[in-house]
Amino acid sequence: MDFFKKLIDSTQASLDPLNFVAVIISALISVYISKGSITSQFIKERHDKLIFPIFNLLEPILYTKCDTAILHKVLKIIEANKNLADGRLIELSYCCAINPNNINFMDLCAYIDSAYDKSCKKIGLKTRSFPYRFVRHQYKSPFHLIKFLTIYILLRLLIVFSILFALLFLVALGIVLFESAKPINQLTMLFFFCIFIFLFSRYLQKNC
Known part of the structure; x- marks a missing residue:
């Protein structure tokens, strides 16, 4: 509603094309920010009220034998927060409620195992880590372990090669620009290069 109100009420927008474009852009940005804020709130609420409580209960017995007492608590959490659950989780809770066997329990574990990591990524x-999951046997089967390990290694290699390629490209570009720059500009470039190296090293310390 605010978007259309801005378009109608803005007399400048109807007279000046630049103002008209500015109004549209500002309105779209405000809608995008508002939508992003609502989505973030929902993701955080879903994590706090649904995903984490379920994961916290299931983690000690993840991919092991079904514990009906714990499963009952999980189903109560899902029922209490059904508005935050997607169709797949509702379906799994229904299957576990009417037939709490190990197959349905494993499917629920697989869902929560994946949903928890995705939720963590979304909220920062x-x-x-892979060693943590490996030691605690948090994988559905040997096939899933091999699959996860393969993806894990390939992603790490891709990240390493991407960083190396980017660094080589930046160094080569920096050398070309540095040699063609004036002395005063060379000092400025060296200053920013030192800042970049410092920030990059801090990033590696935190994430490696």
Whole structure:
């Protein structure tokens, strides 16, 4: 509603094309920010009320034998926060409620295992490391372990090669620009290069 109101009420927008474009852009940005804020709130609420409480209960028995007492608590959490659950989780809770066997329990574990990591990424929390998951046997089967390990290694290699390629490109570009720059500009470039190296090293310390 605010978007259309801005378009109608702005007399300048109807007279000046630049103002008209500015109004449209500002309105779209405000809508985007508002939508992003609502989505972030929903993701955080879903994590705090649904995903984490379920994961916290299931993690000690993840991909092991079904514990009906714990499963009952999980189903109560899902029922209490059904408005935050997607169709797949509702379906899994229904299957576990009417037939709490190990197959349905494993499917629920697989869902929560994946949903927890995705939720952590969305709200800016670090996910579980591969060594942690390996030691605690948090994988559905040997096939899933091999699959996860393969993806894990390939992603790490891709990241390393991407960083190396980007660094080589930046160094080559920097050398060309540095040699063609004036002495005063060379000092400025060296200053920014030192800042970049410092920030990059701090990033590696935190994430490696």
